[in-house]
Amino acid sequence: MIYKVIAKSEFKRFTDALLRDNTSFGPRQVDTDSRGKAVYQFLPVTSSDDVAFDYTATASSAKHFFLPFREELSRFVFQDQEWDQQISYEGNPIVLIGLRACDISALNILDDVLLKGHFPSPYYLAKRKNTFVIGMDHLPLPDCFCKSMNHHTISTGFNLFCSDIGENYYLSINSSKAFNFLKECDTRDPIDDDNCRLVERRKIISDSFRSEVDVTALPSILDIEFDSPVWEKWGNKCLNCGTCAMVCPTCYCYSVEESFDTNLKGATRQKKLYSCNLVDFAEVAGGHNFRPKNGDRLKYRYYHQHRGFAENANQQICVGCNRCGRACLAGINPKDVINDLRMEKESCLTNISSSPDRI
Amino acid sequence: MKHRGFTFEKLKIASFDFTCCEGCQLQLANRESTLIDFLELLDIKNFRELSSEQFDDYDIALIEGSISRQDEVERLQAIRRQAKTLVAFGSCACFGGVNSLKNKFSLKELVAEVYPGMKVETMPVKKISDVVKVDLSIPGCPVNKEEVERVMVNLATGSLVTLPKHPVCFECKAQLNTCLFELGEICLGPITRGGCNAVCTTGKTPCLGCRGPSEEINMPAFVELVKARELSLDDLQEKIAFYNAFEGFSNHEA
Ligand code: SF4
Ligand code: SF4
Ligand code: SF4
Ligand code: SF4
Ligand code: SF4
Numbered sequence: 017m018i019y020k021v022i023a024k025s026e027f028k029r030f031t032d033a034l035l036r037d038n039t040s041f042g043p044r045q046v047d048t049d050s051r052g053k054a055v056y057q058f059l060p061v062t063s064s065d066d067v068a069f070d071y072t073a074t075a076s077s078a079k080h081f082f083l084p085f086r087e088e089l090s091r092f093v094f095q096d097q098e099w100d101q102q103i104s105y106e107g108n109p110i111v112l113i114g115l116r117a118c119d120i121s122a123l124n125i126l127d128d129v130l131l132k133g134h135f136p137s138p139y140y141l142a143k144r145k146n147t148f149v150i151g152m153d154h155l156p157l158p159d160c161f162c163k164s165m166n167h168h169t170i171s172t173g174f175n176l177f178c179s180d181i182g183e184n185y186y187l188s189i190n191s192s193k194a195f196n197f198l199k200e201c202d203t204r205d206p207i208d209d210d211n212c213r214l215v216e217r218r219k220i221i222s223d224s225f226r227s228e229v230d231v232t233a234l235p236s237i238l239d240i241e242f243d244s245p246v247w248e249k250w251g252n253k254c255l256n257c258g259t260c261a262m263v264c265p266t267c268y269c270y271s272v273e274e275s276f277d278t279n280l281k282g283a284t285r286q287k288k289l290y291s292c293n294l295v296d297f298a299e300v301a302g303g304h305n306f307r308p309k310n311g312d313r314l315k316y317r318y319y320h321q322h323r324g325f326a327e328n329a330n331q332q333i334c335v336g337c338n339r340c341g342r343a344c345l346a347g348i349n350p351k352d353v354i355n356d357l358r359m360e361k362e363s364c365l366t367n368i369s370s371s372p373d374r375i
Numbered sequence: 376m377k378h379r380g381f382t383f384e385k386l387k388i389a390s391f392d393f394t395c396c397e398g399c400q401l402q403l404a405n406r407e408s409t410l411i412d413f414l415e416l417l418d419i420k421n422f423r424e425l426s427s428e429q430f431d432d433y434d435i436a437l438i439e440g441s442i443s444r445q446d447e448v449e450r451l452q453a454i455r456r457q458a459k460t461l462v463a464f465g466s467c468a469c470f471g472g473v474n475s476l477k478n479k480f481s482l483k484e485l486v487a488e489v490y491p492g493m494k495v496e497t498m499p500v501k502k503i504s505d506v507v508k509v510d511l512s513i514p515g516c517p518v519n520k521e522e523v524e525r526v527m528v529n530l531a532t533g534s535l536v537t538l539p540k541h542p543v544c545f546e547c548k549a550q551l552n553t554c555l556f557e558l559g560e561i562c563l564g565p566i567t568r569g570g571c572n573a574v575c576t577t578g579k580t581p582c583l584g585c586r587g588p589s590e591e592i593n594m595p596a597f598v599e600l601v602k603a604r605e606l607s608l609d610d611l612q613e614k615i616a617f618y619n620a621f622e623g624f625s626n627h628e629a
Contacts, residue, residue: 252593253596255597258545345565
């Protein structure tokens with residue numbers, strides 16, 4: 017990693033050129049909600065003026081740039097009695113600007129799952145390696161809990177990360193591409209004062225978290241609470257809409273559909289992002305559904321996010337962005353569900369093993 | 376057509392309209408990029424909007440519209456006797472549709488209002504499955520041509536015909552739409568079957584549930600969320616009643 021300091025005006029010049037010359041996406045305001053709050057999404061940007069640098073967090077994550085909501089895996093062409101399968105791993109170079117630390121952490125988690133397993137995904141890889149990621153730090157929203165998940169800081173997974181130290185950005189340069197791009201710009205090595213400001217900035221960010229989710233021993237609590245009534249309670253609220261997984265930066269589930277072209281001369285195999293909260297997620301041929309109940313489906317989403325599956329070494333995959341909590345119309349959010357589980361666990365402790373009487 | 380040893384027979388199809396606006400049939404002539412290929416799949420036996428020829432040896436009957444007169448009942452029963460696969464085509468056929476709003480009033484009152492002084496035979500609106508057995512439903516007001524094409528291709532190739540089981544929200548999220556509830560409106564997306572690509576909400580118009588209930592909807596939780604946001608329960612009722620698609624889910628609380 018190389019560290020540099022750049023004046024904000026110079027950074028603007030840098031991004032203007034970068035965004036103009038590349039297909040780029042960054043945070044933009046799309047709406048103002050009924051409570052007067054701005055709603056942001058990652059959308060195409062062509063200059064620094066398009067980028068809402070002071071944005072909070074996007075409603076949907078940046079996941080779909082790597083795992084599109086719908087993606088063609090292969091095409092089939094029928095000819096005479098033969099057929100031909102065509103596969104292309106497309107990844108047009110893009111620039112993604114403005115990702116938060118938790119967003120980049122999420123990409124690192126997806127890397128673990130999709131690139132480090134037995135069957136690395138060439139589709140994901142093509143997009144990941146062709147994406148130039150610029151991260152930017154920010155003060156957390158009141159409901160962000162990435163600090164609890166230890167994803168509020170980041171040291172890898174990006175090309176460039178900008179920490180706001182007042183007049184300047186403190187740049188962490190993590191790729192030769194970023195280094196070369198920046199050669200054209202007026203930057204300098206950090207001096208003591210910059211380093212102090214960076215430390216201070218990090219402290220302010222760290223002290224600004226207002227939501228905490230106690231995740232100590234959470235994987236084992238989840239195991240113990242497998243049959244907890246908490247799941248039914250929250251499950252009863254669930255609309256099975258899949259919104260939580262769609263906006264989540266780490267949910268990577270998908271379904272695969274094959275369909276003929278209307279002219280019957282070809283066919284397509286498509287992958288579409290899916291969610292374990294949808295009613296037919298665990299439905300198999302013949303119609304049997306392994307998870308017919310809302311509560312079971314919701315439980316599995318929490319299991320995967322907060323306990324982890326074997327395929328990613330039993331690591332939690334939730335980064336604590338609370339996008340799922342914000343988007344859920346039914347008010348289901350990790351903080352309340354996990355606290356509920358903990359209370360359940362603790363009440364059972366006080367009930368069953370009350371302290372022995374003194375004397 | 377022959378591929379890999381399979382022979383695809385053209386589908387002997389007929390389309391009939393009952394009480395409706397014929398908007399769903401019109402959709403069949405839509406989507407020009409694949410229209411010729413689509414028509415290639417079909418051996419059209421009877422189809423007022425596409426061809427003037429009429430034959431009675433069809434296998435598949437698309438039924439558009441709801442039933443609101445006795446002569447329609449008889450015509451529908453005759454079609455049922457001929458069709459191997461009878462398809463309820465569009466929301467009027469599947470649920471009664473907008474026409475069902477009529478059922479809230481007395482027939483006398485209605486005739487006096489719409490056809491004053493005339494003698495008009497009419498009866499309360501019924502969906503197709505109230506009258507004959509329906510083999511397949513393709514909901515939508517209007518139907519989504521892409522879905523119709525997929526269903527026809529599946530019928531021609533003998534593949535399983537299914538409708539999406541997830542609600543509209545799921546597709547809405549893939550378009551990065553701001554949820555209309557966040558903008559202070561009631562949207563039926565969470566209880567409505569997807570498959571329309573959230574076309575209304577993407578245009579910032581709330582879903583009125585034209586595709587009917589999604590699989591295993593959670594009506595109590597849905598009513599709860601409308602209440603929690605202090606939105607109008609009358610508005611909710613009105614939306615739910617719009618296509619008559621949520622009949623079985625009347626909510627007592629709202
Ligand atoms: S938890 Fe919320 S967002 Fe997720 S499926 Fe259930 S209702 Fe939808
Ligand atoms: S939480 Fe559910 S949707 Fe998300 S990755 Fe895990 S199994 Fe898939
Ligand atoms: S589960 Fe929720 S809080 Fe965790 S990463 Fe996904 S969207 Fe963010
Ligand atoms: S706008 Fe409607 S369809 Fe879209 S997410 Fe909100 S409730 Fe669901
Ligand atoms: S969004 Fe709702 S009303 Fe609009 S087409 Fe889809 S199902 Fe019908």
